[in-house]
Amino acid sequence: MSTTPPVLAAELAHAWADIQRHHPELPDLAAPESLIGESSSACGHELSFERLLHEAVHGIAAARGVRDTSRAGRYHNRRFLAIAEELGLDHAEDPHPSSGFSLVTMNAEARRRYRPTAERLQRALKAHLAATATDTKRSFRGPAARHGSSGGGVRVKAVCECGRNVRVVPSVLAQAPIMCGACKKPFQIAETTVAGKTMAVAASV
DSSP, rough: OOOOOHHHHHHHHHHHHHHHHHHHTTTOOOOOOGTOOOOOOOOOOOSSSSHHHHHHHHHHHHHHHHOOOTTTTTOOOHHHHHHHHHHHHEESSOOOOOOOOOOOOOOOHHHHHHHHHHHHHHHHHHHHHHHHOOOOTTTHHHHHHHHTTTSSSSOEEEOOTTEEEEEHHHHHHHHHHOBBBOOOOOOOOOOEETTEEEEEBBBOO
16 A cells, blocks of 8 residues: 555656656656655655656666666666666766765756656645645644654664665555665565564664
């Protein structure tokens, strides 16, 4: 069961499909909820169409069997940059020491191509942020929000087989798998053994 609001999920799917129209080898977007409400320290962007296009680069890299990142998904290498340029993303500066070529931006041609779709997604994102930011004394939040049983609590690191990671509340991950857009495997909470007990490791990134 998706934890993404239906309207925003639909807009993300629409935007992803528009990218697929120009790049048919791009796999389907399996888990839009993995992008909602999170910035990516590796990608360096809040959710936007430009960020979605960045994620599409990883998707195409995965489809081609190209290793486009290293250092647990943080460093974006020149193979990433080559695919990014195919999708209309540029990196004008030298690579960042820790994130490489992650901070790509849409070039003029890509902005023209995707303008209607990008504007449509931006409207949906603004509506989503406005809805989720509303929290006054007169707002009824419901038992889940009051007691933190869904979306509240300590976030822990979940990793996939290709080494990428996200921060997530365990109760949210328990509702449904969150799939990695690169390797198509589910994120699992990282575990470590301490004094014979297995415990979740809190995210450090």
